[in-house]
Amino acid sequence: MHPLTPLLRGGLFLLVVAGIIIANLRERLVEWLLPAFAPEFSEGELPPDPIDYLVSRNLILIALLAVLGTVVVLLLVFSLSWRFHTFRITDDDVEVRSGVLFRTHRRAPLDRVQGVNLTRPLVARLLGVGKLEVVGAGTDSNVKLEYLSTSNAETIRADILRLASGRRLGGSAAARSAGTRVRQAASAVGAGLTGLVDGDDQGDVEPESVVHIPAGRLIASRLLSGTTLVLIALIAAIVVGSIVGSVWVLFSFVPAVLGFGAYYVRSVTRALRYSIAPMPSGTRITFGLFTTVSETLPPGRVHAVEVRQSIFWRPFGWWSITVNRLSGRSASDTNADQFTTVLPVGTRADVERVLKLLLPALPDEDWPFVFDQGILGPRADDPYATTPARARLLRPLSWRRNGYLLTPDALFLRRGFIWRALGVFPLARMQSVGIAQGPIDRMLGVANLTAHVVAGSVTTTVGILERDDALRGFQDAADGIVAASAGDRSHRWASSEPDQTPAGEPLLEPVSAPADLAAPPADTVAPPAEPVDAPDRTPR
Known part of the structure; x- marks a missing residue:
């Protein structure tokens, strides 16, 4: 996975929450955590500010060492999480393993793949990464690869769809995993640092859409809907209630009005940047202004x-x-x-x-x-x-x-x-x-x-x-x-077509395809040797 995966999956949220807590409760934190260094805290005499207290007592070096130790521990936890979060793609499955103390192992059979989605939240797009989701055929059966660099995600998505179609990966895939695991990890870190600096967003290069929706038409379509009728009825109820009743009725409907406003904004932003285009592996649908989702329907x-x-x-x-x-x-x-x-x-x-x-x-x-x-x-x-x-x-x-x-x-x-x-x-x-x-x-x-x-x-x-x-x-x-x-x-859908290896440097290790990927099963009914009449297409 991308080396920034642990940070994007939860570490960034924890850091933000920790920053908010420290900014608002730093006096109390010093009182609770440093009573040995500040005996006057037990007497109820708090300094005007913990930073001033550290400066006045020449404790800056100790504070910096504590912060450095915390950062080292977090980096160690993140690195372990990244090290144990792996995936592989065979001719039959997409497998993901994660967890250090509690291990998780998920599989998605390729012959049951219903689609492959590439989701890029706003922060992930700035870093040039995204999460790949292999859509399964059951409830809560999706397998998520989060996070990957955008270029790697596009290549891996193409490989998954190619194997799901019945094709085999080409012989040029022999160079996919050249080198040891250390070298592969170093390459991933290098790609991650490059994406962090450049903010590369290669996923924006989409095939030409067959439909273009103007923003004005999209906004008007949301306003001309049944939801608008409900909103008008709600506003009328607010006005009547405030006239015949108390003015405080207005405040009881404020959350509902805000909810309608959020619905309109969310529905419009989700449909912006919409595109739909044919692909060799199916239909590519892309939508979303802030969080961009690109799904491929085989x-x-x-x-x-x-x-x-x-x-x-x-x-x-x-x-x-x-x-x-x-x-x-x-x-x-x-x-x-x-x-x-x-x-x-x-x-x-x-x-x-x-x-x-x-x-x-x-x-x-x-x-x-x-x-x-x-x-x-x-x-x-x-x-x-x-x-x-x-x-x-x-x-x-x-x-x-x-x-x-x-x-x-x-x-x-x-x-x-x-x-x-x-x-x-x-x-x-x-x-x-x-x-x-x-x-x-x-x-x-x-x-x-x-x-x-x-x-x-x-x-x-x-x-x-x-x-x-x-x-x-x-x-x-x-x-x-x-x-x-x-x-x-x-x-x-492509089991009878010739193999076509994608351009660009491959990423996956070559695997041998079982016989049922290249030829139909033995119990498949063979087509009749003699020609048969075309089916009657008269509608009934």
Whole structure:
């Protein structure tokens, strides 16, 4: 790891807290810690200032030696922590070991990698370092490499994604770990000192984004939201309460108003410097003004995509895109939501470009079902199965829009009138499909259809469908999931491509790849020897 890792992981915070305590309580600290050197403290006679006391008693040398001893102890603790914090990358796992007294060992299987994120807080960016997070497939399963120099983090991220894709590291990797551990440590220290002096931020060199969001549009989109309505209602309640009640009511709502203000600032700063671009290993998404996060989504890791538009955005033609994906974070992690929004606000052209990055396997003949018939629908000859007229009371505004469409590749769920939404669910990523019917639904002859995918912000249910349409969609979706899953190879998306060793000096030690990385398993079903007919792409 980077030699500044212990300081950035907690030492800097401890130093700041210690400085605040010493600055505010230094008289009491001298009274508690130096009674032997200052007997008059026990009598309640404190000097005007401990610094003046040290100068007047010629104790400057002792004080400097005490400070030096404290610094030496801290450096020793930091060096031990850095020495025992190691990682390695094999053909199968990313492993991290840390701890001196209490050892921790974590692994992330490469064939379950859902993404690799590079996070650079403000202080870390000034020092030219960042933390790499390998996103796992379970709850609280992420493996963090914190901290690495930015150049090393970019190279290691490329190596992890290359091994996860099914490729092997090239033969030039033989020079990756030349020398002893002492020489490697000296090289890391040298790189760390160089980054400390230069403040190198090489992570800002990102591929060209396919979407550019003006700051004015971003701020306006946050103001034109449901949160603003809640804030206006809160302000109205404050004004009415202060008129009919006591003026002190104003002070009870101040924390809530400050909370709304913090939400607006945080949501805008997180979305600034947004970019999304195609990469050989997937899709690169970068966002954040102060703390910059750069995440790479490998192919096949997006389980659901939803395009949304509120009625406030409709005059401007703005939409947002959210996804369901495995984040590897615990349910209590408040930062998990920031990885679900892949387009904060964009025009139709922006939405189409982002969808083509997130759904590269969607065939060209399915794209009219996304915008023309989906988001902007219904149109003439609507292919979606919708709510019948007899049940319009359950969907008074959106009964013509509310519906689903199934193709051999994806399930489309269209809903909403005031808040329009279209969910796209690749069949290869769906776990199952469900159908439900309550007592009122049975009276009206309607049912609800649900796509079962990983949990997230995307709505996975469309309700009040014609019963026969829902049953047909249930059966056809179940068959389509089996067929799509059988032909899915996205977990090793580059196993059949030739090896390409990245440019630049490699960092990792060469390892021998097992046979299953270069060839499919023995029990894999072989493709038929004779040509077969193309699948029927008629939407159902």
